[in-house]
Amino acid sequence: MTASANGSRHGSAGVNVGVTETVGTGLNPPPAGITASTSRRMRTIRWALVGGGVLLLAWGAFVMFDLVRLTRIPGVALWIAAAILLHDAILAPIVFALGIGLRRAGRRVSGTVIAIVQGGIVVGSIVSLIAVPTIVAKNFAPANATVLPLNYGLNLGIFWIVLAALTVGLSAWAVMRERRGSGVRLQDDSER
Amino acid sequence: MRRLMYEAQRALASPVRNPRMATVIGRLLGAAFLICFGTGLYSHFLQEPLDWMRFATRPEFLYQVTQGTHIIAGIACFPLLLAKLHIVFPGLFAYPPVRGFWNFLERASIALFVGASLVQITIGLLNTYQWYPWPFPFRQVHFALGWVLIGLLVIHIGVKLPTITRYWNKASKASGDDDIDGGHRADHHLVDAVSGDRGENDEAARLRGTTRPGGLTGRALHYIDSTPRAASRLSRRGFLTTVGVATTAVVGLTAGQTFTPLNAVNLFGPRKKGVGQQGVPVNRTSKQAKVADAAMNSAWTLTVAVAGAERSFTRAELLALPQTDVTLPIACVEGWSQMAFWRGVRLRDLADLMSADPETSFRLISLEERGSFSKTQMGREYVRDPLTLVALELNGETLDLEHGYPARMIAPGRPGVLQTKWLSRIEAIES
Numbered sequence: 096m097t098a099s100a101n102g103s104r105h106g107s108a109g110v111n112v113g114v115t116e117t118v119g120t121g122l123n124p125p126p127a128g129i130t131a132s133t134s135r136r137m138r139t140i141r142w143a144l145v146g147g148g149v150l151l152l153a154w155g156a157f158v159m160f161d162l163v164r165l166t167r168i169p170g171v172a173l174w175i176a177a178a179i180l181l182h183d184a185i186l187a188p189i190v191f192a193l194g195i196g197l198r199r200a201g202r203r204v205s206g207t208v209i210a211i212v213q214g215g216i217v218v219g220s221i222v223s224l225i226a227v228p229t230i231v232a233k234n235f236a237p238a239n240a241t242v243l244p245l246n247y248g249l250n251l252g253i254f255w256i257v258l259a260a261l262t263v264g265l266s267a268w269a270v271m272r273e274r275r276g277s278g279v280r281l282q283d284d285s286e287r
Numbered sequence: 288m289r290r291l292m293y294e295a296q297r298a299l300a301s302p303v304r305n306p307r308m309a310t311v312i313g314r315l316l317g318a319a320f321l322i323c324f325g326t327g328l329y330s331h332f333l334q335e336p337l338d339w340m341r342f343a344t345r346p347e348f349l350y351q352v353t354q355g356t357h358i359i360a361g362i363a364c365f366p367l368l369l370a371k372l373h374i375v376f377p378g379l380f381a382y383p384p385v386r387g388f389w390n391f392l393e394r395a396s397i398a399l400f401v402g403a404s405l406v407q408i409t410i411g412l413l414n415t416y417q418w419y420p421w422p423f424p425f426r427q428v429h430f431a432l433g434w435v436l437i438g439l440l441v442i443h444i445g446v447k448l449p450t451i452t453r454y455w456n457k458a459s460k461a462s463g464d465d466d467i468d469g470g471h472r473a474d475h476h477l478v479d480a481v482s483g484d485r486g487e488n489d490e491a492a493r494l495r496g497t498t499r500p501g502g503l504t505g506r507a508l509h510y511i512d513s514t515p516r517a518a519s520r521l522s523r524r525g526f527l528t529t530v531g532v533a534t535t536a537v538v539g540l541t542a543g544q545t546f547t548p549l550n551a552v553n554l555f556g557p558r559k560k561g562v563g564q565q566g567v568p569v570n571r572t573s574k575q576a577k578v579a580d581a582a583m584n585s586a587w588t589l590t591v592a593v594a595g596a597e598r599s600f601t602r603a604e605l606l607a608l609p610q611t612d613v614t615l616p617i618a619c620v621e622g623w624s625q626m627a628f629w630r631g632v633r634l635r636d637l638a639d640l641m642s643a644d645p646e647t648s649f650r651l652i653s654l655e656e657r658g659s660f661s662k663t664q665m666g667r668e669y670v671r672d673p674l675t676l677v678a679l680e681l682n683g684e685t686l687d688l689e690h691g692y693p694a695r696m697i698a699p700g701r702p703g704v705l706q707t708k709w710l711s712r713i714e715a716i717e718s
Binding site for chain 1 (some may be wrong): 372514522562
């Protein structure tokens, strides 16, 4: 049942857009997924890049095992795995949920305002990502007073206030612009 | 499972998640990675030169620029990498998860690429805060991961080359609404077409030929479906603007630690220009180096050894030699820099006094007994440079203990860790 349903989706979509020739440009493997339309030159370059990359990767692995004690390597692997989990299982879903929440909360608000607010939140979050560790690290009494000398908590607070003010100001400007009906409809619909 | 994966990709579909956007952000991120790799290698070889290597001593702020750029590009990677991951996130839910041997290798390489990139920029950032909450040595791992990442980047470019070339120019943007995963792109077109009609979820279900999953999952999916979708062009513009502003913000609010014009808005840099003894920040303290007693001992001398001959200079004797004034920055591997005025004896004059061969490199030895940079080498290009001093004064005062009293090295274009403090002995390396 599932298979047939899926088949119909592929079928109608293929008719709709006809993008089947691009299969192989996505996550497909370099050698197997290449269709006849791919030139020989392209294939050579891709193989050269993949081959060269594998050599560099192997050298990196050698350097790692050469310089880092064997007992420390699992720690590196653990951090890499944890980073993937942290992003894919925690950060990305939170961003997704926030996006949904914002779009729902903003049903009656213009798309431009939603985009501005969304942008403000993202910018603030990314700056906080850089700034919060300074606040944490400063608690561990840095080696000397010239390391992390600023009042990062205060600076982050000031930054958020300025950012919020800018976001509100920009949103107000966008609303006014739309109300005035300048003829330019910023809130375009999906192009299809 | 298959249904769940499709539904996940469907729910995650967004106007910014397309190959054109992946190409636009990807090439910026790729450029940042290459800049970090190049400047990182330069810094590495300055600290651990191969025998045949010689380095430029001009411009004298060269290292300040290369290492400042290393840290700035690294910080810019935070918004760029997160943006890139945001764009390609639906690819995580590809079904079947593995479509064969090559596909497995590719997905594995991307997983490693993502994880190693996140770790690399995180430990790099925290290193500039001198905070090390990980169970491995920073320098070695950061260096090895640099090679690993550049290898993975080259592989990634090779794998994605058709997509990259296809979406490199804006001209192909008309087809830029395709979704990330080529294999399932067709689904999304249908999805978009269907969800274009508001409240037609029954129709969507009919088209799919099945009812939606029931229970909690179904309700969650319905909730997502009933959320208004963002307008395409606006979303893309908003996304790009947000990435641009975020990158400008993280760079602009930290780069003041090395780039003077931004000093006033240095809100989050781990160092501040002018903050420190004699107006210069300090990295390794006399306490960490355990040199205070030896450095303050009035019996201190600087020994210069060339070809078996040795001569010891007291501080007074050094001060009695011709003094030279230079303006040189201290530029740290951690990305900060500070311009300063130094006075002291040219190393070249000391070498000539001992009749050293101009082709000789020198070894600089600190009073510090432990520490990775207590003994360092200086290539002949720095030894012969007229700006290279055994510095005795800093900014018009006797060198502070934290800056290397009684005497320290200062040379153009070298990382701070090689500007040996608390000098004890300088010896020619006989070849």
